[in-house]
Amino acid sequence: MDLVTCTAPVNIAVIKYWGKRDEELILPINDSLSATLASEQMHAKTTVSISPNFTEDRIWLNGQEEAMANPRLVNCLREVKRRARESGQTPQTRLDWHIRICSANNFPTAAGLASSAAGYACLVYALCQLYGVKGDLSELARQGSGSACRSVLGGFVRWRMGSDAQGHDSLAHQVVGPEHWPDMRIIILVANDGQKKVPSSIGMKRSVGTSELLKFRAENTVPKRIEAMEKAVQDRDFATFAALAMKDSNEMHATCLDTTPPCVYMSSTSHQVSDLVHKINEHFGTPIVGYTFDAGPNACLFLLKEHVPLLVHLVRHYFPTSDTTFKGDPFRGRDFDVEI
């Protein structure tokens, strides 16, 4: 039996991916940009094994057996095996052996906390190790979950939408490595760790079909904003970075509301967190905290290390019933996971 275990971290988008131009190949309608957490933080851990003794393919997610028929999973497995066959590294007999996949997240699954990104990045990486596949993994990971392509690289990562109909140029590129901005911190406020109401794939499809605002966003706002965001990251210009992240998150959620039927991801708690951040920033006269919300109510806050104690104090003050826990650091130092 051959067996590989690995972990892959979550990434948090500050310029969001929302909408596909090709559902099958998972090709987006705009570029996106994210920060990848350090892998000892929020991550997926996956073990893959093959053996001539296995009689069928099987998969377990967070301890529960799931159907292998999931088309995205099938796509990833097929593509990795195709590359392995082409490279001639793996004998056909090993490619024919049945597989067992066991994956678990160390954070809430499908609560709008980028679990699929970590999960598919991890699966693809593990499969490539198992079958000896080398080269760019982002194209493979993208076919599991779009945002997964950004989790195969560390630091700040830009997923370029590409123009090729087959998606060969729709790849992730590292903007800067994790060492670039050592004072940057990410705090995740978990407003609700239940499953999200509308999965992002369904929400995106709905938005592409019904939202004029989404079209405007993809064609007009994001192309300019992402250049400004890349520059802010390169310059370590926190105020511009935070302002752009908040603007982009709000625009993504506005397109979700402009969708028919609307996709409502943010809750009243999410809006309270957003209000608090704006009040703090008004007080300082410049953004010292930025937020972003994925397809769920949980807030991802970006701030510099020096402001972490203040922010934690204010969260405890304004959300007194919160259960506050501290869990390690996304960019090598220390970070806090504050649960509301």
Ligand code: PMV
């Ligand atoms: O990769 P998916 O299908 O889970 O979509 C992710 C969508 C957002 O998290 C809302 C935005 C993003 O860019 O990660």
